[in-house]
Amino acid sequence: MSASTSQALDYLEGQTQITHQKLYEQPSTALAVFRCMLPHLAKTIVMAMLYMPRAFTIGDLDHWIRANSKGEREKAISVLQSLHIITHSQESSKSLSYRLESGFANSLRQALTGGGNHKSFGVPSSTPDKNDVDIAFLDQFARKQWEAILYFMVGSTSGLRDSTGLGETVGNGTRKLLEIGDFVTRANHGTITKTGFTFLLQEANAQVWSLLIVYLKQAPELGMNEVDVLSFIFMLGSLSLGQDYSTATLSPTQLQMLEDLNDFGIVYRSSKTSSRFYPTRLATTLTSDAGALQTTSTTFSNALRPSTAPGKGYIIVETNYRIYAYTSSHLQIAVLSLFARLSSRFPNLVSGKLTKDSIQRAIKLGIEARQIIDYLTAHAHPQMQKNNPVLxxxxxxxxxxxxxxxxxxxxxHGHLMKDFSSEKEYQDTLGYAESLGVLTWKSDQKRVFFVDRLEQISAYLVSKKEKR
Amino acid sequence: MNAIDGTDRHIKSTDGPPPSLLTIILDTNPFAWAHLSSILPLSSVVANLLVFINAHLASGNANEVAVIASHNKRTAWLYPTPAPVSAHNTNGDSSSRNGAATHTQNANKYQPFAEVETNLLFNLDNLLKTTTSDDLSTTTTQIAGALSTALSYISKSTIRHSPVDPTLLESHALVIDDGNLTSQRVNLVSRILVLSVSGDLASQYIPVMNAIFAAQRQRIPIDILKLAGDTVLLQQACDATGGIYMAPESPQGLLQYLMMAFLPDATARKWLVLPSAGSVDFRAACFCHRNVVDIGFVCSVCLSIFCSPNLPDSTCLTCSSVLSLGGAITAAPALIPRKKKKRKRVAGDGSTPGGSATPLPGNGTPVHP
Incomplete structure (x- = not known):
């Protein structure tokens, strides 16, 4: 699981059991959830249980997972439970055991064996397209559409919007979506907000997810079925690039979605009435995480790379805070100018300096230091990449x-836990919170502690109560 | 201020486990499979293996798989299909097109899974079709060749994935933007799984041991799933490389064994209690007749092992140095009997060996502390 999918996971965890069950009816969705939402140990546990004839007792789990990796285990189990992938049940008087949700298990088995006739991995068009498009075209299309959105957002700060006219191609629907997602505000002719900056400095995959989640949240208002939308997004992630798919099996909601996704550059359709669509690289890498993006030879950033930029990494940072960026892309310069004082520009190079003023100005705008460092690291020039650490x-x-x-x-933001009846109970709950990694602060003296997420702890307390 | 100068700046931005490469060596020895066919036919093993491969691919987005068949006289690639003329295409988008087996899109299958399946089945079919009677003159399998092939493939993939690769970076400095050399790459974690059915591997003692040592140096665990045959060499392979050894009692449940014990990669293995091999047979095979020996004679120069002291010309067969082992026979190693044996019999509790030092409260009831 990577940072880019963690927000999707947050969203998914917030859904009800019925939504989950409906989602898992599609093998492609079950597989996508397995692939990109679960922590590593959770995947291992699911796979071990998938073909197990009986339930997995807690005692067996204790024997299988080492005692010193309790934290990992708690995390894995809690994610699995909140996604309703496993349920625990009382098998006999003594042993509690875990069971895979049968809907999920069946779908995942189908996905692994390739059985069934669910057609959830996309139906390829049977006839050849008369105006066939190639991968390079799709990349270019995706890049054009996505950069338009980014330009639209960044344009207001950098003052590039008026001079270049970029970002004006963004459709009304997308603009509205950006407003709803609080990425830009309407006041002052579309000014970028704090969330917008966070969005801008994320890696591209995370950006796509952020936007899609806003889209999802808005879906019911547009009269769209949320489950349909979600499973379509997951299906897109399992399609292959350069292949055209038929729209015949899509639901009305999904057809409606295609239009919007076309605006984002996630899928390509030659016309609004076309009976086929092409997923772009933005779509096919949706369910891949950062690791995959870095290792697969033709990466996602290729898709988003401005045509004029020399390569993936283009920034050199020196120990004297000077930065040199080998780029001529307006977008990249605009992003850099958010936190650096740029001084000179050459045909393929921009140079500037990171100053206290420039960094603090960025921080005032809501950008975090971590984001700046991540951005610089992620886009470091290949020469810099040889260093460890990179910057x-x-x-x-x-x-x-x-x-x-x-x-x-x-x-x-979070919850204060207080008024524990005994030291033992305090220590026990504290230990659980710590192992989940939600503990923010504690005071042993006062027997209070502060957590940033409550759901799992309250479930834990309830289950403890039941045991008694 | 301590909050700032943490060591966290050394943490790489990559999160999640590193991609893992699973190299499977499938023993396709026809003799052994014919023997096993009543319990577990090859077809169902391949079907199970495919599910296992899919599970592996699903467990990590950048996970890779390679399958090698270790046949009677040769080893063959089952997946990926080696490209005949054109350079091996590492680009995931179009590699399915240049392989020998092309396939049509199936809406019920995840594309990467379908690709592995088609290629593997096509190549396996090819291999079995091209097996001649001449191939069947030996009854054993080319495990050493398969291990070496696997190791070389792994090292090739590792180079392709390594984060810092100065030679490549310099020679390709001009074409760096072609996307093939992504500068942010993460290390590949590899392991080998041998699905073994043949016994009688002692004849390949030296090459297999060399492969084991090579794997040990590269920190590549060799996992063994032994469905049939004797175990001498392969158990040592697991032990030396830190892999998992399993000889399932009921091979019909193959898939569950695979999913539970062999699917976890190096990252997950840190968190799990792994099945242990129990006692390992460390016996070596002699260099002269490839027999497994209990007591052997070792050359003092090159450490070659011989089963008999009567070497021709009194020279070592491996390094040709003078080696007179005649004197070794005279001092036959004597086994000194243990003295405590008598007392043990008096205690009369044969069911708890070694526990005789502690007096038991009740006779005949084994009490575990």
Missing amino acids: PPTVMDQIRLWEYEGERIEAT
Whole structure:
């Protein structure tokens, strides 16, 4: 699971059991959820249980998973439970055991064996397209559409919008979506917001997910079936690039979606009435995580690479805070100018400096130091990539220090747990919270602690109560 | 201020486990399969194996798989299909087109799974069709060849994935933007799974041991799933490389064994209690007749093992140094009997060996602390 899919997981965990059950009816969805939403240990557990004839007792699980990896185990089990993939049941008087949800198990088995006749992995068009398109065209299309959105967002700050006219091609629907997602505000002719900046500095895959999740949340208002939308998104992730697929088996909701996705550059259709669609690289890498994107030879960033930029990485950062960016893309320059003071521009090179002012200006706009560092690392020039760590440590520390200067207080949303009846109960719950990784702060003296997520802890407390 | 200068800046931005390459060596020895066919036919093993491969591919988005058949006289690639003339295409988008087996899209199958399946079945079919009676003159399998092929494939893939590869970066500095050399690459974690059915592997003692040592150096665990045959060499392979050894009592449940014990990759294995081999047979095979020996004679120069001291010309067969083993016979190693044996019999509790030092409260009831 990567950062890019974790927000999708958050969204998915918030859904009801009925939604989950409906989703898992499609083998492609079950597979996609398995592939990209589950923590690694959870995958191992699911696979071990998939062909197991009987339920998996907790005792067996204790023997199988090492005692010192309790934290991982709790995390895996809690994700599996919140996604309704496993349920626990009382087998006999003594042993509790876990069971795979039968709908999920059946779908996953079908996905692995390729059986059934569910057609959930996309129906390829039977007839050849008369105006056939190739992968390069799809990449270019995806890039054009997606960059238009980014330009639209960034344009307001960098002052490039008026001069270049970029970002004006963004459709009204997309604009509205960006507003709903709080990426831009309508006030002042579409100004980018704090969430917008976060969005901008994410890797492209995470950006697509962010936008799609906003889309999902908005779906019921447009009269679209949420489950349909979700399973279509997961299906898109399992299609192959360069293949045309038929729209014949899609539901009305999904047909409606195709139009919007065409606007985002996620799928390509030659016309609105065309009976076929092509997924672009934005779609086919949806269910791949960051690791896959880095290792597969033709990466996602290729798809989003401005045609003029030399390669994936283009930024050089020196220990004296100077940065050199080998790019001529307006978008990349605009993003850089968010947190760097750019001083000179050449046909293929922009140079500038990271200064206290420029970083703190960015931080005021809502960009975090971590995001800046991540961005610089992710787009570092191949020459820089040889270093470990990639960026000079002094620069990284200084960026953090500059951020820290303005932030003496850090706010975390969450819940305070207090009034424990005994020390034992306090320690027990505390230990559980710690192993889940939700613990933010504690005070042993007062027997209170603070967690940023409550659901699993309350479930734990309830189950403890039942045992008693 | 401590919050800032953490060590966290050394954490790479990649999250999640590294991609893992699973190389499966399938023993296709026809003699052994004919023997097994009543319990577990090859066809159902292949079907189970395909589900297992799919599970592996699904477990990590960048996971890769390679399957090698270790046949009677040769080894053959089952997946990926070696490209005949054109350079091996590492590009995932079009590689299915240049393979020998092309397939049509199936809406009920996930594309990558379908590709592996078509290729594997096509190649296996090809291999079995091209097996001549001449091939069947030996009854054993080319396990050493398969292991070496697997190791070389792994090292090739590792180079392709390694994050820093100065030679490639320099020679391709100009074409760096072709996408093949993504600068942010993560290390590949590899392992080998041998699905073995043949016995009588001692004849390949030296090459197999060399392969084992090579794997040990590269930190590649060799997992063994032994469905039939004796175990001498392969158990050592697991033990030396830290792999998993299993000889299932009921081979019909093959898939569950695969899914539970062999699917977890290196990342997941850290969290799990793995099945242990129990006692390992460490006996070596002699270099002169390939017999497994209990007591052997070792050359003092090159450490070759011989089963008899009567070497021709008193020279070592491997390194040709003078080696006179005649004197070794005279001092036959004597086995000193253990003295405590008598007391044990008096205690009369044969069911708990080694527990005789602690007095048992009730005779005949084995009490576990």
